[in-house]
Amino acid sequence: MPMGFLLFTACTLYLHSPSSLFVNHPCLFVLTFGMSACKITINLVVAHVSKSPMPLVDTALLSPFLLLMNLYFRSVLDDFYLMLAALVFGTFDLIYSSTSTCIQVCDHMKINCFTITQRQALE
Numbered sequence: 001m002p003m004g005f006l007l008f009t010a011c012t013l014y015l016h017s018p019s020s021l022f023v024n025h026p027c028l029f030v031l032t033f034g035m036s037a038c039k040i041t042i043n044l045v046v047a048h049v050s051k052s053p054m055p056l057v058d059t060a061l062l063s064p065f066l067l068l069m070n071l072y073f074r075s076v077l078d079d080f081y082l083m084l085a086a087l088v089f090g091t092f093d094l095i096y097s098s099t100s101t102c103i104q105v106c107d108h109m110k111i112n113c114f115t116i117t118q119r120q121a122l123e
Helices: 003-014 026-050 059-072 079-111
Strands: none
Touching: 003 026, 003 059, 026 059, 026 079, 059 079
């Protein structure tokens, strides 16, 4: 469901953007939607491995939703700057999510991440 919404939003913006955002700034377009797709894919893998349900609503969908609402309300904000803000938000959201997932896995398995020394025993 989340990946379908992401693809729907990307196709809608590609076809109906008044400033031809995909044609004028293809790298920005692909990177923005790539960050959101990457986070959704990581959540899908973690949900499958841990056998827990994947949430249908995620912060990775916030950027595409805002871009879609901007298109629906006749470009209240400039598409380029909104897409740039969505890319920055998506990048920091992906970094935060990946870091917290790595820390949770390391804490659960009682291992250190990217270090060779042993962890100090809790008393």
